[in-house]
Amino acid sequence: MNPAKELENVAQEVAQCTKCDLQYSRKNAVPGEGPSDAELLFIGEGPGFHENEQGRPFVGAAGRFLDELLTSINLKRSEVFITNVVKCRPPGNRDPQTEELAACSNYLDRQIHALNPKVIVTLGRFSMARFLPNAKISSVHGQGMRIRGRLVVAMYHPAAALHQHSLKKTIEADFSRLPVIIDQAGQMPEYQEPQNEDKTEPKQLSMF
Ligand code: URA
Ligand code: SF4
Secondary structure: HHHHHHHHHHHHHHHOOOHHHHHHHHOOOOEEEEOOOOOOEEEEEEOHHHHHHHOOOOOOHHHHHHHHHHHHOOOOHHOEEEEEEOOOOOOOHHOHHHHHHHHHHHHHHHHHHHHOOOEEEEEOOHHHHOOOOOHHHHHHHEEEEEEEEEEEEEOHHHHHHHOOOHHHHHHHHHHOOHHHHHHHHHOEHHHHHOOOOHHHOOOOOOOO
């Protein structure tokens, strides 16, 4: 498989895709963009207004913040691959629905397979849920976790962080640790899903 060719195939199929109802609200599909040999893959939620107008990911306010975050760790946007879990804009920027996520998931799977990135950064809960269905973003954000052989780092969505000062500080701190995580990518242990809390026995009873 030629990665660049496969990414191009995905982009062409996405542009004409009729697999879910988001086909009706899109002006331009947004397959994602970046070099086929990118080591870092960012996965957001879905195109918003500006992305739908331009057919490119993260080009609005959240995108400018993402650019700043990349610059803060000496990376250029042109060095990373950026995409979303759904490739067409949900009307009014509503959340993507279960059927839409399911209909679109194969495109992202193919992109991940073609890119074979060293590290995947999920932005927001919908992309985190693909790898960590039961995780809480507040407890796992910013940590490198090996999930089914892939190194994944969950982060808050930059759009959410833009409007909340404490989240902005958190995502900035999480980004600042990305270079170390990328360096250590080979050594991360496999992530264990947390136990269901209802079933968890108290770890140790007090002896007193
Ligand atoms: N928010 C996203 O999740 N994706 C984009 O492409 C733009 C904004
Ligand atoms: Fe196809 Fe995905 Fe667009 Fe739905 S969101 S029409 S599945 S490309």
